[in-house]
Amino acid sequence: MEPEASQLLIALALTLFAGLATGIGSLVAFLSRRTNTGFLSVSLGFSAGVMIYISFMDLIPGARETLTELQMVLSFFAGIVLIAVIDFLIPKEENPHEMHLAEDMNKNNRLKRMGIMMALGIAIHNFPEGIAAFMAGMRSLDVGIPIALAIAIHNIPEGIAVSVPVYYATGSRRKAFWYSFLSGLAELLGALVAILFLFPFWSPVLEGVVITAVSGVMVYISIDELLPGAERFGKHHLSILGFIGGMAVMALSLLLL
Numbered sequence: 001m002e003p004e005a006s007q008l009l010i011a012l013a014l015t016l017f018a019g020l021a022t023g024i025g026s027l028v029a030f031l032s033r034r035t036n037t038g039f040l041s042v043s044l045g046f047s048a049g050v051m052i053y054i055s056f057m058d059l060i061p062g063a064r065e066t067l068t069e070l071q072m073v074l075s076f077f078a079g080i081v082l083i084a085v086i087d088f089l090i091p092k093e094e095n096p097h098e099m100h101l102a103e104d105m106n107k108n109n110r111l112k113r114m115g116i117m118m119a120l121g122i123a124i125h126n127f128p129e130g131i132a133a134f135m136a137g138m139r140s141l142d143v144g145i146p147i148a149l150a151i152a153i154h155n156i157p158e159g160i161a162v163s164v165p166v167y168y169a170t171g172s173r174r175k176a177f178w179y180s181f182l183s184g185l186a187e188l189l190g191a192l193v194a195i196l197f198l199f200p201f202w203s204p205v206l207e208g209v210v211i212t213a214v215s216g217v218m219v220y221i222s223i224d225e226l227l228p229g230a231e232r233f234g235k236h237h238l239s240i241l242g243f244i245g246g247m248a249v250m251a252l253s254l255l256l257l
Contacts, residue, residue, distance in 0.1 A: 011137030012191055014148035018133045019126055019187030021152035025159020026180035040157060041230045042242035047150040048226035049246020054136070055215035058143055058254060063208035075209045079216025083128050087224065123186035126155075129221070130190025132214040139211065146250055147218070154226055155184060 063072055133151050137144030159180045167176035198210065230239030 007138055008195065010141070011134045011144060012188065014137040014144050015130050015133040015191040016185075016188050018148040018151040018155065019130060019184035020181060021155040022126075022159035022162060022184035023177065023181035024152075025156040026163030026177045027159075038238055041238040042245075043153045044157070044226045044230040045239035045242025046246035046249075047153045048222035048230070049243040049248075050146050050150040050250050051218040051222045051226075051246075053247040053250040054143055054147060055218050057251070059136075059139070059211050059215045062139070063212045066204040066208035067212065071205075071209065072212050075212035076216040079128075079213035080220045081216075082213070083217045083220045084224075086124055086128065089124075123183045126184060126186035127190040127193075128217050130187030131194050131210075132217050133187060134191035134194055135210055135214045142253060146253060150246070151187075154221070154229075157229065159184070 060072065060076070063075075067075070129151055133144070133148050136147035162183055163176040163180040167173055194210075198206065227239065227243070230242065
């Protein structure tokens with residue numbers, strides 16, 4: 001059974017919103033001399049809490065209706081392997097998932113050569129995240145909106161990581177902003193690929209497989225990027241409060257909606 005057109009449009013809009021948040025990161029880098037580490041620590045922790053809670057309390061349990069235990073396990077770890085392989089293929093210095101503060105990058109002239117590679121790196125990373133945001137939006141708004149918001153929040157520091165090296169590579173803040181902004185469109189590309197290659201074969205079983213794999217992607221992102229990134233900013237307790245707050249807000253919204 002194919003999804004309705006209205007569902008597709010809403011899910012695409014949520015995915016686009018999440019992806020283009022990289023542009024906010026580039027603006028933050030240029031409008032502020034120093035990164036607000038406390039705010040980022042809470043925000044990244046909050047995003048991790050939202051993603052992990054939804055994965056284990058909503059998405060995976062929902063897949064139990066159509067998948068066997070073995071199918072769920074294989075799908076979950078397939079999602080983890082997908083994002084892990086992408087992560088390992090990109091060199092550490094050019095990997096947007098390796099958190100860089102704007103002030104750190106200003107001290108390192110070697111980052112001048114990283115402009116295009118950083119934009120390419122974030123585009124590659126955003127591709128499976130776009131599928132995650134899109135599939136969450138297709139499931140329901142009460143799941144799709146929090147996931148899109150969580151991905152958007154974690155795209156902000158990635159936008160910083162992209163825009164500053166591009167600025168050093170080109171000397172143009174305008175180019176730096178647009179490279180960062182447009183790299184976020186890879187999330188929309190992920191959604192479009194899902195539509196083109198998955199929907200012709202759409203079925204309850206395939207939906208369960210994709211949703212469970214998306215859960216694996218989000219858990220990996222939370223553990224590999226968001227929580228370590230929050231810790232790197234030196235605000236341990238703020239990151240934990242943000243993490244718990246994200247889970248609590250998501251639990252409340254699922255209870256009420």
